[in-house]
Amino acid sequence: MPKIMGLTGDEAIAYAAKQSKVDVVAAYPITPQTIIVEAFSEYVHNGEVHTEFVCVESEHSAMSACIGASLAGARVFTASSSQGLALMHEMLYIASGLRCPIVMGVVNRALSAPINIHGDHSDMMGSRDCGWIQIYCENSQEAYDWVLQAFKIAEDHEVLLPVTVNIDGFILSHALERVEVYDDGDVEKFLSIRNAPFKLDPDNPFTVGALCFTDYYFEIKRQQVEALKNAPPVIDKVNKEFEGLTGKKYSYINTYGLEDAEAAVLCLGSTAGTAKAVAKKLRSQGKRVGVIKPWVYRPFPSEHLLQTLGNLKALAVLDRAICPGAPYGALCSDVVSTLYDNGKQLKVFNAVYGLGGRDITPFDIEAIFNEAMDVAKTGIVKEPLKFVGVRE
Amino acid sequence: MSKESKLGWKKIPIGGLLFEPGSAMQYKTGDWRAFKPIVDQGKCINCLLCWIYCPDAAIVRKEKFIDINYDYCKGCGICANECPVKAITMVEEKK
Numbered sequence: 006m007p008k009i010m011g012l013t014g015d016e017a018i019a020y021a022a023k024q025s026k027v028d029v030v031a032a033y034p035i036t037p038q039t040i041i042v043e044a045f046s047e048y049v050h051n052g053e054v055h056t057e058f059v060c061v062e063s064e065h066s067a068m069s070a071c072i073g074a075s076l077a078g079a080r081v082f083t084a085s086s087s088q089g090l091a092l093m094h095e096m097l098y099i100a101s102g103l104r105c106p107i108v109m110g111v112v113n114r115a116l117s118a119p120i121n122i123h124g125d126h127s128d129m130m131g132s133r134d135c136g137w138i139q140i141y142c143e144n145s146q147e148a149y150d151w152v153l154q155a156f157k158i159a160e161d162h163e164v165l166l167p168v169t170v171n172i173d174g175f176i177l178s179h180a181l182e183r184v185e186v187y188d189d190g191d192v193e194k195f196l197s198i199r200n201a202p203f204k205l206d207p208d209n210p211f212t213v214g215a216l217c218f219t220d221y222y223f224e225i226k227r228q229q230v231e232a233l234k235n236a237p238p239v240i241d242k243v244n245k246e247f248e249g250l251t252g253k254k255y256s257y258i259n260t261y262g263l264e265d266a267e268a269a270v271l272c273l274g275s276t277a278g279t280a281k282a283v284a285k286k287l288r289s290q291g292k293r294v295g296v297i298k299p300w301v302y303r304p305f306p307s308e309h310l311l312q313t314l315g316n317l318k319a320l321a322v323l324d325r326a327i328c329p330g331a332p333y334g335a336l337c338s339d340v341v342s343t344l345y346d347n348g349k350q351l352k353v354f355n356a357v358y359g360l361g362g363r364d365i366t367p368f369d370i371e372a373i374f375n376e377a378m379d380v381a382k383t384g385i386v387k388e389p390l391k392f393v394g395v396r397e
Numbered sequence: 398m399s400k401e402s403k404l405g406w407k408k409i410p411i412g413g414l415l416f417e418p419g420s421a422m423q424y425k426t427g428d429w430r431a432f433k434p435i436v437d438q439g440k441c442i443n444c445l446l447c448w449i450y451c452p453d454a455a456i457v458r459k460e461k462f463i464d465i466n467y468d469y470c471k472g473c474g475i476c477a478n479e480c481p482v483k484a485i486t487m488v489e490e491k492k
Contacts, residue, residue: 104412165411203414212415220428224406225413231406 007251012184014177015040017145018084018110018170020184021152023048024192025108028079028199031059031070035089036122037174038112042084064089068096068107075105076213078204080156083107086174087114090128094135100167101136101229103213106159106199107167108152109137113274113325114174115361123362124174126273130326130335136229138168138236139303141273143259145182148172150253151300153192157243160199163235171302173275173325175362187251195250233304240301257306259298262288263315266295268377271340272323273302276358276365280323283370294374302336307343318381319352321373323393325359333390354386358393369393426453430472432487438462440484447476447485 012020019041022030030049034042049058057074061067064085075081085093090111100107111129115121129139138158142148148170155168172178203211217225237257244255261281263269270280277298284294297313297320299306314320322341324334333341337355344351356373359365373393380386410416441462448456448463455470456463465476477485 102412103414202411203416210418212418212420213412215413215415217413220403221409221413224404224409227406228409228411 007185007187010184010186011181012145012149012186013040013179013181014142014145014148014172015110015112015179016044017149017182017184018152018172019044019048020186021149022082022108022110023054024187024189025080025082025153025156025196026054026193026198027056027082029057029059029071029074029081030083031061031067031074031081032083033061033064033067033085033089035064035086037114037124037178038084038086038089038110040178041110041112064092065096068093068100071107072096072100072103072105073205075100075107076103076205078199078201080160080199081105081107082109084110084112086112087116087122087128090132091116094132097132097135097137097167099214102225104165104232105167106156106165108155108159109167109169110148110152111169111171112174112178113171121361122174124176124178124325125360125362126171126324126326127360129169129171130328133303133335136166136233137303138164138166138233138301139171140168140301141171141299142177143275143277143298145172145177145180145184147300148177149184149186150247150251150255153196154243154247154255156199157196157246158236158239160201161239161243162202164232164239165202166229166232166236171274176275185251191250195246236304237306255300257299257301257309258313259300260295260313261285262293262295263297263313263317265293266315266317267293268319268321268374268381269295269297269317270321270323270370270373270377271297271299271336273299273325273336276323276325276370279365279367280370283367283374287371287374292374292378294378305339305343310340310343311347311349314349314351317351318384319354319377321377322353322355323365323373324355324357327357327360352380352384352386354380354388355390356393357390360395363394365394425468426471427468430467430470430490432472432474433467433490434465434470434472434474434476434485435488436463436465437484437486440482442482442484444481446479446481450475450479
């Protein structure tokens with residue numbers, strides 16, 4: 006029987022890592038991820054876990070230690086945010102390149118300068134192309150559920166890629182929510198001990214990180230693309246198994262009101278919660294609006310998105326990160342390139358919002374819905390890229 | 398060293414991991430070469446100065462003259478430079 010706990014997003018992630026019986030955690034604290042590391046070190050101190058907790062001097066070292074442990078066949082967990090994730094950047098590519106199924110809780114926070122500790126997606130979007138599977142959560146429950154599933158997806162031999170489970174800094178990381186947690190025994194049944202296809206072993210040595218020049222590098226990178234392509238059926242399988250255990254249905258994309266919507270908002274993470282509340286209100290007034298929330302951002306669920314669109318005429322894509330000099334934010338670029346050439350007569354505009362943790366209010370989102378409904382009616386996008394909530 | 402002799406991405410071990418020790422021998426560096434040393438075996442006095450100087454151990458000792466192992470010779474030209482009787486000439490590789 007599941008039990009109900011009051012957990013912050015950070016605590017939910019730490020609790021899931023604890024139940025996943027991780028062998029090694031190497032992490033460095035950074036606001037707003039600190040609670041994850043603190044909670045986990047408490048489990049270690051209390052003897053609640055048998056995890057090797059490696060205290061390191063930086064995030065670069067944290068990820069380096071995680072890579073070594075993962076290659077030795079361990080189940081590995083870490084967490085970071087913002088500047089910490091940026092400092093790890095070099096090692097993120099090495100983790101995916103060496104096919105280490107590490108799971109990392111990323112508590113999204115703005116990048117300097119100017120310095121800021123609050124939530125936006127600049128950190129993960131800055132490392133978007135690191136070859137990791139990337140999942141964004143709406144609330145603490147999803148964070149808990151996805152961490153449990155992330156290990157199973159990452160460690161599958163068809164995938165063998167690291168996974169980040171993203172939550173919005175402070176909005177989720179520090180907000181206490183009701184979380185349904187499952188029995189240790191049930192989690193153990195769902196997530197058995199890691200079975201690594203290769204492990205560092207002094208008696209049977211092998212070479213890791215061999216030099217690959219012009220003649221082999223391209224092939225290794227091509228393999229990584231294939232591994233990400235192999236992920237969707239594995240994600241499906243894990244989602245179904247998880248549903249069998251918990252009754253909770255996960256997929257690549259979560260939608261609200263899409264069955265008859267003409268205008269919709271597409272966004273990642275906690276903003277989807279606000280958007281759904283606004284859509285509910287508008288729908289009660291007879292307005293045909295909906296919300297699309299990709300849970301899985303990498304690999305980008307293009308096919309699922311196309312199947313989701315239904316009779317939509319206008320789509321507002323909300324980006325909580327900025328791509329200076331680009332035509333759109335990162336998320337909107339992915340959406341637009343998915344729609345292009347697929348014969349979808351769908352008008353899209355991009356709203357960049359919430360940088361540095363600036364609130365996105367129900368009023369802001371209602372205005373975006375109104376604009377989307379206007380675009381659906383007229384077929385004209387007046388402003389393809391707009392900034393919501395910034396002072397002129 | 399033709400392109401065809403190298404494995405494609407489907408056959409390369411995952412992540413470029415190498416499960417056999419001593420595999421550097423299988424990595425033939427001869428195709429890095431821009432200039433190829435050609436030995437005039439009539440001129441060679443078998444002094445083996447080239448054999449001493451070659452940084453890649455690509456000079457093969459024979460009874461009366463030397464030969465070159467083109468699988469590993471990177472074409473640096475040190476042998477041609479050191480040869481006291483000018484028995485080695487560097488010729489541009491035709492690609």
